[in-house]
Amino acid sequence: MKKGIVLLLLAALAVMQYVRTSSEDQNPYLVTDYSRLHPVKVQRVIQGKAEEQLAELVREAKDKGMKISIAGQRHSQGGHTYYKDAIVVDMTSYNKVISVDPKAKRIVAQAGATWEDVQKAINPYGLSVRTMQSLNTFTIGGSISINAHGRDIRSGSLIKSVQSFRLLTADGSIRNVSRTENAELFPLALGGYGLFGIILEVTLALTDDEIYRESTVLMKLEDYRSYFQNTVLKDSDIRLHIARISVAKDSYFTEAFAKNYTIDRSLLLADHSKLKSNEKWVAPGKLMFHLNRYTDWGKNLQWNLQKYFFVEQSDKIISRNNAMRAASAFMENNEPTENDLLQEYFIPVNQFDGFVTRLGAIVKQEDMNLLNITIRYVNKDEEAILSYAKQDMLALVCLFHAPLSKEGQQRMKQGVERIIEEVITYEGSYYLPYIAYPTIGQFRAVYPKQELFFSKKKQYDPDDVFMNFFYEQYGPLGGGI
Template sequence: MLLLLASLAFVQYVRTSSSDQNPYLMTDYSRLHPVKVERVLQGEAEAQLIGLVKDAKAKGLKLSIAGQRHSQGGHTYYKDAVVVDMTSYNQVLSVDPEAKRIVVQAGATWEDVQKAVNPYGLSVKTMQSLNVFTIGGSISINAHGRDIRNGSLIKSVESFRLLTAGGDIIQVSRTENAELFPLALGGYGLFGIILDVTLILTEDEVYRESTVLMNLEEYSDYFQNEVLPNPDIRLHIARISVAEDSYFKEAFSKNYTVDRSLKLSDHNKLKSNDNWVAPGKLLFNINRSTDWGKNAQWNLQKHFFVEQSDKIVSRNNAMRAASAFMEYSQPGANDLLQEYFIPLPQFDAFVQRLGAIVKEEDMNLLNITIRYVNKDDEAVLSYAKQDMLALVCLFHAPLSKAGQQRMKQGVERIINEVIASEGSYYLPYIAYPTLEQFRNVYPGYEYFFAKKKDYDPDELFMNYFYEQYGG
């Protein structure tokens, strides 16, 4: 049976690996709005990047900065711009185990960081669930993840070096050029090229992974009364059912609790979590197209995560979630992320309204996970105005004009409920929200865009997020 599933998944992969994009145009993970760019240039050396900035400024060109290009709202490219691909600027420069610090170039991935720090019994404080993204990209969106104690990524950054629009390299920290620190972190590449970053590390630990199935209406109380007060629960994630048979009625919570009786050395070998990619790819594709597939996906998750819980895992391995099974490239449609942050007291009411809107607008919701983010007072465009529960929603939507208009209509309705709940939404994704909604959710926008003009008066660093909301 597994062999059959694997074979079918391979056929499906071959069938859907074609592209609906013009090879002479550039886009991002969304595959929306492809445009012609001046050229794509690989970042290779400091002097080269300085020369590029000065040359672009002299010629009146625009620069866009790209990593893995998983942002979905045009943050990493712009029409007729020079796109600076930083993925080749990826060296680990130093590790200081005693100080618990690492210095890495912006194009290095979280996997590169994990490989560098794992031998010292160290780990990152915050990162996304996947370790394939670049450090520069992650801090440019002020990412968050499964850690419920250390907040968004800005709290893990000690300093970084920034190549400015004037062609100068400056050190930025909470004490040096401090005004730029909360602007460039969560600044979507609009204040300069981040060259390298000093990250604050924490101890690697051994966790006992446990999963609890519950009614969705029980989740908020469970999280507030059993998860948050327990300091030994370091990581947490939950999932909500989008299956027809239990739609927005069931949820399961996965906790990672420190087990001090276990030796780290017995469990700290870095492992790949992309096993069973082929059958998983097939099942997730069925999830996209049928109610039966959504039921099967949810029941399989319950079996593996709930009935087979009590897994032992190191912190570094817990932060290496599988992702390849979700890859999708079929022409005409795509999987598109949206994310909503809701204060704990408003969570129960909001999540029910969310489920109702998704049904009413006939939005194809594939997966929804819950994270927790501590209040962030630093980043100017902070999404965590207070302690928040984040709802990470993966939708499947047509890329056609009509399909995208329907998607935009549904998202705008959801954002209105977010605003009514005193919440926020995440900016790295497709810019469906209106200008009015953006300004309502991000009241720091005026200061942010005014400072953008102060530091980059010629708007050398450019992307579509800036054009839509601030240009």
């Protein structure tokens, strides 16, 4: 194995010259998101700097009939953060951590602060976030706007961690929103994709940082659901969990591995609590993932290396704050005519086996280039109006590689629509931050409260000051893509 890794590194030096690693800067008024689909001209991009500045901007937009879209890191892929001829408010500069209350286990941060900012602020106090996405580069406001979830299997989706937030609404006023104050807005704006106003600052409930032993178990895919229900869920000391399904040709949808993070109370937090920041082996990792995109043997090699590093080198000691952060630089793709695009499906735990069988078959039949599947768990949580966790769900986070051409995107849309039909058959749902491949009918079937959501949007924002392509495609005037 060591010899193979050396050969891989040598191959990296020979091949990396053919991999694009940079692109020209965007025209600041030609805006898109992570998908790089549907770039449009916007009126201007404004950095969020101060509360009154933003309030004045909203009042001006309302008076002049302009549209506003709200952006963080723009990692959503369905046009949620921009709109044609709109003012795009970039909130990444509105990023202060306002206060940390260690005794109450609470933090207040501006919406543009990243999860890394939060972790740096709370780590010295032995505290951790309850729920966050695996990439800590995303903004707090963006994450609660999509009601994100993560590796924690006990705390539910992100809405459960939010105690309150301050919201700049379409009339230019600022409202305190919680479960007791302006309570109707709480489940609308959280998971509301920026359609109810600009989230200014957020109060989050925290939990204790802990020391975990990381362990990985290789198994047949057909055994995973039973293993998860009978081993993982029943062991309260397993705090975090993810799994992966093989998409390699030699073990396609037959193998999986589960990664557990189990609390170890015998170790001192202070000995293991330093936050890690630098990713290791980025260059060979980029090459490996590049081969995974384009060749069957690359997919086989990727899976076999994962098994070696994760399964054979198990029992790692890691703090909760570090365990919740995932490496990502090795997955970056800058090819101008194609991209890696996410889709995510939530399936009731007891329906998992049947759905996965159909998913594997459809991906093969439609010749979809599936690069990776990560499995996560989300507890039932219907608090958000556009909730995706109608039952206790296993989430399948699927990363596809696809051309950005009209023909290539039509093929992707056809495949995803077939998958969504199976999602509906198996009483599941799908995640809304990604490209709008599902039809209007599929959206309405999966999200039956969408009519209430859009009627409340018109109540709080009758002039549609806050606008994005998600609303255009799936709202009252929607026609899909």
